[in-house]
Amino acid sequence: MSDLSGRTTIVVGASRGLGRGIATAFAEAGAPVVAVARTAAALAELATTTTTTVGTIQPEVADAGDATVAADLLDRYEPEVVILVAGAGPHMRPLHQQTWETFSVNWHTDVRIAFHWLREALLAPLRPGTRVVVVSSGAAINRNGSPLSGGYAGAKATQRFITGYARDESRRAGLDITVTAVMPTMTPYGDVGRRGIRAYAGRSGQSDEEYLKELGDLLTPEIAGSALVDLVRADPATTAPEYLLTAAGLQNLP
Numbered sequence: 001m002s003d004l005s006g007r008t009t010i011v012v013g014a015s016r017g018l019g020r021g022i023a024t025a026f027a028e029a030g031a032p033v034v035a036v037a038r039t040a041a042a043l044a045e046l047a048t049t050t051t052t053t054v055g056t057i058q059p060e061v062a063d064a065g066d067a068t069v070a071a072d073l074l075d076r077y078e079p080e081v082v083i084l085v086a087g088a089g090p091h092m093r094p095l096h097q098q099t100w101e102t103f104s105v106n107w108h109t110d111v112r113i114a115f116h117w118l119r120e121a122l123l124a125p126l127r128p129g130t131r132v133v134v135v136s137s138g139a140a141i142n143r144n145g146s147p148l149s150g151g152y153a154g155a156k157a158t159q160r161f162i163t164g165y166a167r168d169e170s171r172r173a174g175l176d177i178t179v180t181a182v183m184p185t186m187t188p189y190g191d192v193g194r195r196g197i198r199a200y201a202g203r204s205g206q207s208d209e210e211y212l213k214e215l216g217d218l219l220t221p222e223i224a225g226s227a228l229v230d231l232v233r234a235d236p237a238t239t240a241p242e243y244l245l246t247a248a249g250l251q252n253l254p
């Protein structure tokens, strides 16, 4: 996988934020990228503004949580790399100000997408050597979760768990599909992080700028893109099953 040219890469959740940076980095590394999201205009803009002479970006407007979309796109494109970044913006409120519907929004988007796509990757099955990366969150391994974002931390922890389940099923069936979980730290360069920063800054009586300063160096979509390209290019025998993703790139879990 050290050469990505000709390696079809599906990025689910590519229209903005971290996913956009990841899709762009894979195209720049020479991959034919299939960029999946629901917003046609944003995908079209991504495809026309990504000026690379090597890879390409093919927009696919779809709801990745729809039960038939994963099977359809995996069947149609036969990707060698699948990256699941899509997720919903959590409703930022303390627990007692959530409703069940707002509390569970990330279960119905993030977990649902990971469930359908991992399941279809194993059922198809994708060809041996395929790499699947699931973008969970640092909140999944935070001892206190994420108290202002309802079910977000639990949903991202479940994404991490089912990524492990899929890794194990691939190994048991001898499929040679490498499944990796990546857990980014909070960053304002995506809508999910912007919501969190606003809410936690407000709770601690700080401005967004003051709160951001305390976060230190920030993860950007470009750093996320280059870290995932390096991950997929590496020999799977040398990679860990899961990583934190920070401004310094992929880090082994503590």
Ligand SMILES: NC(=O)c1ccc[n+]([C@@H]2O[C@H](COP(=O)([O-])OP(=O)(O)OC[C@H]3O[C@@H](n4cnc5c(N)ncnc54)[C@H](OP(=O)(O)O)[C@@H]3O)[C@@H](O)[C@H]2O)c1
Pocket (backbone or CB within 6 Å): 012, 013, 014, 015, 016, 017, 018, 019, 036, 037, 038, 039, 040, 042, 062, 063, 064, 065, 085, 086, 087, 088, 089, 109, 110, 135, 136, 137, 138, 139, 183, 184, 185, 186, 187, 188, 189, 190, 191, 192, 193, 194
């Ligand atoms: N930003 C952070 O600080 C941070 C930290 C840790 C983890 N994460 C995780 O990283 C991922 C990206 O975060 P972000 O902040 O970059 O988010 P973002 O800016 O809100 O982007 C989310 C992307 O997912 C797509 N998407 C959402 N629902 C979809 C669906 N049903 N079908 C297809 N595409 C869908 C969106 O496109 P459409 O709306 O056009 O469909 C968009 O491209 C999320 O899983 C998030 O939980 C983010």
